[in-house]
Amino acid sequence: MKNMCWCHASSPRFSALFATVAPLDASVCMSCGYTIYRTFEICEWAIGRLPASLSKLPPLLSLSDILLRNWTMNKFDPTKDIPDLTGKVAIVTGGNRGMGFHVVQQLVNHGAKVYMAARSEVSALEAIAKIEAAKPEIKSKNQINYLHLDLGTLKSAQASATEFLGLETELDILVHNGGLMNHPYAKTSDGLEDGMAINHFAPFVFTKLLSPLLIKSAEKQGTDVRVIMVSSEIHSRAPPGGKFASLDEINDPLAPPSSQDGLVARYARYARTKLANILYAKQLQKVFDEASSTALAIAVNPGGVATDTVLEDMGSFRLVGPILRFLVSKFAKSPLEGSLSALYVATSPDVRRSASKFAGAYVEPVGKLFAPSKDAQNDELAKVLWEVTEKVAGEILDSQVADIEHSPLYT
Numbered sequence: 001m002k003n004m005c006w007c008h009a010s011s012p013r014f015s016a017l018f019a020t021v022a023p024l025d026a027s028v029c030m031s032c033g034y035t036i037y038r039t040f041e042i043c044e045w046a047i048g049r050l051p052a053s054l055s056k057l058p059p060l061l062s063l064s065d066i067l068l069r070n071w072t073m074n075k076f077d078p079t080k081d082i083p084d085l086t087g088k089v090a091i092v093t094g095g096n097r098g099m100g101f102h103v104v105q106q107l108v109n110h111g112a113k114v115y116m117a118a119r120s121e122v123s124a125l126e127a128i129a130k131i132e133a134a135k136p137e138i139k140s141k142n143q144i145n146y147l148h149l150d151l152g153t154l155k156s157a158q159a160s161a162t163e164f165l166g167l168e169t170e171l172d173i174l175v176h177n178g179g180l181m182n183h184p185y186a187k188t189s190d191g192l193e194d195g196m197a198i199n200h201f202a203p204f205v206f207t208k209l210l211s212p213l214l215i216k217s218a219e220k221q222g223t224d225v226r227v228i229m230v231s232s233e234i235h236s237r238a239p240p241g242g243k244f245a246s247l248d249e250i251n252d253p254l255a256p257p258s259s260q261d262g263l264v265a266r267y268a269r270y271a272r273t274k275l276a277n278i279l280y281a282k283q284l285q286k287v288f289d290e291a292s293s294t295a296l297a298i299a300v301n302p303g304g305v306a307t308d309t310v311l312e313d314m315g316s317f318r319l320v321g322p323i324l325r326f327l328v329s330k331f332a333k334s335p336l337e338g339s340l341s342a343l344y345v346a347t348s349p350d351v352r353r354s355a356s357k358f359a360g361a362y363v364e365p366v367g368k369l370f371a372p373s374k375d376a377q378n379d380e381l382a383k384v385l386w387e388v389t390e391k392v393a394g395e396i397l398d399s400q401v402a403d404i405e406h407s408p409l410y411t
């Protein structure tokens with residue numbers, strides 16, 4: 001099917017070509033790749049909004065698995081179901097807008113002290129003011145703080161974690177929500193593909209520095225420490241094996257230069273970062289387990305969510321943009337609804353009650369344990385990703401990232 005455009009392919013070939021889109025073969029016609037991919041995404045979002053009463057219908061299309069996941073999702077009402085979080089300290093990355101904003105707001109509304117980790121102080125302070133205006137007592141209790149964190153450089157991730165360690169002696173909830181979606185190919189000043197840098201490397205370094213505190217916090221009586229990676233269903237469309245074995249693989253645009261900014265390649269790179277999130281949570285859980293810690297690391301899929309970024313992305317399509325934007329705004333989840341997946345795994349007492357099931361797991365909306373892709377279940381791949389990240393990050397930071405666990409705080 002190489003170089004075959006489905007517009008020109010006969011119908012029996014169509015399904016085969018569709019299959020080639022999943023591994024995101026760069027030889028697929030770019031404009032058709034757009035169409036197929038968008039159709040798939042819109043169906044996914046639209047189907048997720050069907051009334052629960054339709055859940056008995058037989059699966060339709062190739063989206064049956066997604067249908068079933070959405071139909072069987074648990075109900076989670078943040079007002080009632082998030083417990084009192086008074087005394088807990090949380091960090092939410094990318095909390096200034098999108099889903100992260102609602103994660104911060106809900107945590108704060110339930111009594112937690114939250115650090116909104118963001119790269120723009122202006123944007124973070126505006127978001128904080130909005131949350132405080134909605135519930136003025138939050139301001140008097142000094143419950144939300146801004147923490148500078150630019151996920152685009154590992155030095156900033158390091159500096160931000162170090163700043164936090166100087167401010168607090170406990171960390172109960174860490175939600176890695178900030179991220180970059182399907183972006184044109186670029187490298188950060190650290191020389192890393194920017195999606196992998198922002199969605200994986202910086203969260204890795206940030207968490208690594210905070211791990212001793214997370215473990216220490218979990219030792220205190222009555223604490224319930226959790227690290228959440230906001231991943232995506234799209235992880236299943238990452239290139240086979242993820243391509244994490246070396247810096248060259250990590251920086252691979254996953255397409256030839258002529259098509260590396262096309263949607264197929266952009267989604268492939270984004271999917272790879274979301275696969276990395278799941279593998280990272282899995283491996284981080286091993287670190288916690290080896291330290292005999294009760295801390296949990298969990299990856300979560302929020303579902304299709306109509307955040308501004310997604311709506312802008314949809315609107316950018318030639319001709320069909322306004323229609324796509326309209327459909328997504330109508331059928332996809334709202335940012336608050338999208339935030340519930342992370343809020344459930346970050347706060348629900350059900351998760352602690354079934355800790356052995358949620359530890360290192362991948363969770364679909366809302367609160368549904370789900371087997372991710374084969375690669376995402378691969379222990380060896382999780383280990384390779386961890387080791388390569390540790391090595392590359394260590395070289396960039398010119399420090400022994402691997403040795404952080406052996407700091408006095410850890411023991």
Ligand SMILES: NC(=O)c1ccc[n+]([C@@H]2O[C@H](COP(=O)([O-])OP(=O)(O)OC[C@H]3O[C@@H](n4cnc5c(N)ncnc54)[C@H](OP(=O)(O)O)[C@@H]3O)[C@@H](O)[C@H]2O)c1
Nearest residue numbers: 094097098099119150151152177178179232304305307309
């Ligand atoms: N929306 C969806 O349908 C969907 C589906 C599955 C998974 N997800 C995942 O859910 C998470 C949140 O998605 P969203 O739609 O709410 O995203 P969003 O509205 O685009 O917000 C992204 C957040 O990440 C921050 N961010 C981006 N680059 C950063 C950097 N270099 N340093 C610090 N912060 C940075 C943004 O900060 P700025 O304001 O400074 O840009 C913003 O706060 C992401 O990890 C995404 O991959 C989303």
